[in-house]
Amino acid sequence: MKLKTEPVDLEKNQSAERWEQQMRKGALEMAALASLWSGQLYGLEIIRRFEDSSQLAVAEGTIYPILARLKSEGLLASEWVEAEAGHPRKYYWLTSAGRTRLQHMAGTWTEFSRELARLIKPVITAQKEKEEEVTK
Amino acid sequence: MNPTQEHWLQVDNYLSKLRKSLPHMPVEDREEIVREISAHIRECTQEPHNSIDNTLKRLGSPERLASRYGHDRLMRRASRGFSPVLILRVTLALARRGAEGFALFLGALVGYGMGGGLVLTAILKPIFPRNVGLWMGPGVFDFGFHVPRYSDPVHEVLGHWYIPIALGVGYFFIWLTTSGIRWYLRRTRQRGPLFTGRGLVQTV
Numbered sequence: 001m002k003l004k005t006e007p008v009d010l011e012k013n014q015s016a017e018r019w020e021q022q023m024r025k026g027a028l029e030m031a032a033l034a035s036l037w038s039g040q041l042y043g044l045e046i047i048r049r050f051e052d053s054s055q056l057a058v059a060e061g062t063i064y065p066i067l068a069r070l071k072s073e074g075l076l077a078s079e080w081v082e083a084e085a086g087h088p089r090k091y092y093w094l095t096s097a098g099r100t101r102l103q104h105m106a107g108t109w110t111e112f113s114r115e116l117a118r119l120i121k122p123v124i125t126a127q128k129e130k131e132e133e134v135t136k
Numbered sequence: 137m138n139p140t141q142e143h144w145l146q147v148d149n150y151l152s153k154l155r156k157s158l159p160h161m162p163v164e165d166r167e168e169i170v171r172e173i174s175a176h177i178r179e180c181t182q183e184p185h186n187s188i189d190n191t192l193k194r195l196g197s198p199e200r201l202a203s204r205y206g207h208d209r210l211m212r213r214a215s216r217g218f219s220p221v222l223i224l225r226v227t228l229a230l231a232r233r234g235a236e237g238f239a240l241f242l243g244a245l246v247g248y249g250m251g252g253g254l255v256l257t258a259i260l261k262p263i264f265p266r267n268v269g270l271w272m273g274p275g276v277f278d279f280g281f282h283v284p285r286y287s288d289p290v291h292e293v294l295g296h297w298y299i300p301i302a303l304g305v306g307y308f309f310i311w312l313t314t315s316g317i318r319w320y321l322r323r324t325r326q327r328g329p330l331f332t333g334r335g336l337v338q339t340v
Contacts, residue, residue: 043172044179061196064172065204072212087178
């Protein structure tokens with residue numbers, strides 16, 4: 001019996017994981033733009049900014065192609081700067097188009113998450129009640 | 137941990153593989169990517185508790201890293217260009233990633249197949265006037281290239297008008313397919329970063 005249920009559970013987990021992946025995927029571009037809102041940063045600084053100020057633990061190999069894409073779309077600009085570290089760093093900053101896009105994205109995101117939070121509120125409440133019952 | 141000579145050889149090897157995995161790219165763009173990744177690795181080595189092994193692991197294999205750049209670039213070019221060859225390359229790449237991409241690829245094949253077929257028959261009409269045309273009659277509506285097979289009352293109705301009409305309709309199909317796929321690519325512009333089960337954002 002156990003043998004029959006395991007693949008189903010695995011499938012369910014994979015499906016939930018895929019959903020989470022898809023959800024986070026769309027947010028990363030906005031996160032990259034948002035990390036540059038206050039000023040210019042180079043690649044590793046952007047990655048560390050993600051780690052410090054959010055739950056976004058980003059694999060290094062992911063962020064650079066995204067930065068390249070955003071730059072090609074005219075949302076970011078970049079420049080190599082000689083650093084004290086002994087090697088040049090490629091700094092990125094938001095263009096005016098990038099700022100406008102980010103503001104639009106932030107507005108859409110806020111509105112969407114607020115609506116969604118309202119919709120799932122009963123689910124969260126039920127979950128909390130269940131957890132409280134278990135702890136009692 | 138201070139990198140050893142062996143570690144730097146490992147880095148050189150990684151960058152060399154990355155460069156080789158980016159063949160369909162202008163040299164300037166390719167070198168820019170390699171330079172940035174090289175700077176990133178050097179930057180990481182200066183962090184305490186970070187190692188070259190760990191940095192390379194988090195970058196992923198050079199082939200996979202290159203494919204992320206290549207895929208983005210291909211999608212971008214296709215969403216802006218009008219080349220059916222480029223569109224077919226992109227849809228073929230998307231077909232390998234899932235059912236939606238496969239459906240898109242089939243759509244591209246059918247659209248370009250019909251469009252290209254009509255244009256080809258328009259070109260062949262002056263060479264094979266009896267074999268190319270639009271035949272109509274009771275229960276018959278047939279067009280394209282055929283060995284003559286109809287007799288009265290079914291007959292070819294367009295004559296040499298077939299050429300401009302087939303060219304027009306053929307190009308319309310090609311334009312429609314290209315525009316539709318470009319619209320789709322611009323709208324979705326994705327297949328980018330994904331989170332892995334361990335919480336790291338990765339690209340599919």
